[in-house]
Amino acid sequence: MRVTVVGTGYVGLVSGTCFSEFGHEIICVDKDADKIERLKAGEIPIYEPGLDQLVEKNVREERLHFTTDLAEAVPGSDAVFIAVGTPSRRGDGHADLSYVYAAAEEIASLLEGYTVVVTKSTVPVGTGREIEKLISNIRPEADFDVASNPEFLREGAAIEDFMRPNRIVIGTDSARAREIMRDLYRPLYLNETPIVNTARETSELIKYASNAFLATKISFINEIADLCEVLGADVQDVARGMGLDKRIGPKFLHAGPGYGGSCFPKDTLALLRTGELNQVPLKIVEAVVDVNRERKLKMADRIIEACGGSVEGKKIAVLGLAFKPNTDDMRESPALDIIPVLQQNGAEVHAFDPAAMEEARNYLTDIRYASSPYDAMDGADALVIVTEWNEFRALDLKRVKSLLNSPLLVDLRNIYAKANPAAEGFDYYGVGKGR
Ligand code: UGA
Numbered sequence: 001m002r003v004t005v006v007g008t009g010y011v012g013l014v015s016g017t018c019f020s021e022f023g024h025e026i027i028c029v030d031k032d033a034d035k036i037e038r039l040k041a042g043e044i045p046i047y048e049p050g051l052d053q054l055v056e057k058n059v060r061e062e063r064l065h066f067t068t069d070l071a072e073a074v075p076g077s078d079a080v081f082i083a084v085g086t087p088s089r090r091g092d093g094h095a096d097l098s099y100v101y102a103a104a105e106e107i108a109s110l111l112e113g114y115t116v117v118v119t120k121s122t123v124p125v126g127t128g129r130e131i132e133k134l135i136s137n138i139r140p141e142a143d144f145d146v147a148s149n150p151e152f153l154r155e156g157a158a159i160e161d162f163m164r165p166n167r168i169v170i171g172t173d174s175a176r177a178r179e180i181m182r183d184l185y186r187p188l189y190l191n192e193t194p195i196v197n198t199a200r201e202t203s204e205l206i207k208y209a210s211n212a213f214l215a216t217k218i219s220f221i222n223e224i225a226d227l228c229e230v231l232g233a234d235v236q237d238v239a240r241g242m243g244l245d246k247r248i249g250p251k252f253l254h255a256g257p258g259y260g261g262s263c264f265p266k267d268t269l270a271l272l273r274t275g276e277l278n279q280v281p282l283k284i285v286e287a288v289v290d291v292n293r294e295r296k297l298k299m300a301d302r303i304i305e306a307c308g309g310s311v312e313g314k315k316i317a318v319l320g321l322a323f324k325p326n327t328d329d330m331r332e333s334p335a336l337d338i339i340p341v342l343q344q345n346g347a348e349v350h351a352f353d354p355a356a357m358e359e360a361r362n363y364l365t366d367i368r369y370a371s372s373p374y375d376a377m378d379g380a381d382a383l384v385i386v387t388e389w390n391e392f393r394a395l396d397l398k399r400v401k402s403l404l405n406s407p408l409l410v411d412l413r414n415i416y417a418k419a420n421p422a423a424e425g426f427d428y429y430g431v432g433k434g435r
Helices: 010-021 033-040 051-060 098-110 127-138 158-163 175-184 186-190 200-231 235-243 264-277 283-306 334-344 373-377 397-403
Strands: 002-006 025-029 064-067 079-082 115-119 144-148 168-171 195-198 315-319 348-352 382-385 408-411 427-429
Touching: 002 010, 010 025, 010 051, 010 064, 010 079, 010 158, 033 064, 051 064, 051 158, 079 098, 079 175, 098 115, 098 127, 115 127, 115 175, 127 144, 127 200, 144 168, 144 175, 144 200, 168 200, 175 186, 195 200, 200 235, 200 264, 200 283, 264 283, 283 334, 283 382, 283 408, 283 427, 315 334, 315 373, 334 348, 348 373, 373 397
Parallel strands: 002 025, 002 079, 025 064, 079 115, 115 144, 168 195, 315 348, 315 382, 382 408, 408 427
Antiparallel strands: none
16 A cells, blocks of 8 residues: 655654654655755654654665655555644643644645545644535545544654554544445455544544543543642552553552653543534633643642742752653653753752753753753752653662762652662652652
8 A cells, every 4th residue: 555644743754753653654744855855864753762763664665765855755646644732732731633624635636546535633622524615626536535534652662652552543434435445445344453533523532532521531640639738648559559440450550750851741631622613611621721730730849848838049950851761752751841940949950861961951940951860960959750661660779879969759659669769768759659
């Protein structure tokens, strides 16, 4: 099969590369000439474990191609995926669809033979219908369907998630489009991956409802963590005790500094906006968003409190800047709320992150970036863990203690909670740990 993927951001690049690994001929298109040149040279613009080898292999085997020219790609394609960005629109929080519609317009003029146009980007319910109208207006004679096929990739585990998904969701009423989608995902069909064949609107909503529900689990456990601290209970044990109930499940019940990233914050806001526009109040999602917003800010106060009520003139070591491990993505990272508040209160911040320091420079100022976790904490008055990178899980606590000015450990991800750092002489603050 021949497939065009429009947009070589996170979703487009991972999806295109994985489809080529399935044996299809994939042409990835992006307007950014510099990015396309770098991709052709084997340079991957994002940090995603395993992606570079997969791109290199499929380019070498001539199944994966990159171009800036849609006209080289779309004519003769069986499917054209729209995987361009849908950022939050300033002001009302709704998804900004200008890139999606611009791509659809260009695709319309190039369609040749029957083609399925597929939305892979997360788009509000009803977008597929709008794209269909738009293409029909430009090319009334075009032979095409518009299907929805949302992605459920996690950054840092995107290839695994694509190759071994929990489910594939395909939204279209057209049997012809469904057949093409089945051929495209053939290796996964053979694998007995569950397929949800449904209407386009339903498929679009599944994506938002899934992300909003996962965000709900996180805000829920974060509120329970606050309660644990007051009651003297342990949130990790509460989460384990809850999660063993198969109806609840153990995942996404890790209390922490709040969710970040490019998806949950944006998608929850967009879902709220869809509710508003349709006069259906989504009170739970609204609360989830509020709890998370407040939580990120509250974390800085918690650090200041642990430092005895003031960080004025203190040196604070921060481990982890990315919104989660295995990515260099800083978007909506809790670190972006925490660090400026510490600085406004007179703290000097020394930070280390295994992948996100370069990216962090675009968001944060006046930080000293350290060359290792130990370098960051040398002479610091407190050590704060913001992101649970694996390399922070096995620090030599004796060395940590000897490097720190005072043995204060604020662990916003609870990675040391079970190691009992208090026994090693640390003044230890976890999350949701009654003291
Ligand atoms: C999320 C979803 O997990 C993917 O299924 C979805 O495809 C993707 O959004 C998307 O819409 O594109 P991602 O944002 O990469 O993926 O990251 P997650 O692993 O879901 O983590 C999101 C945030 O929640 C992180 O800040 C993480 O630290 C936080 N989190 C996660 C918690 O605080 N506690 C948890 O128990 C789990």
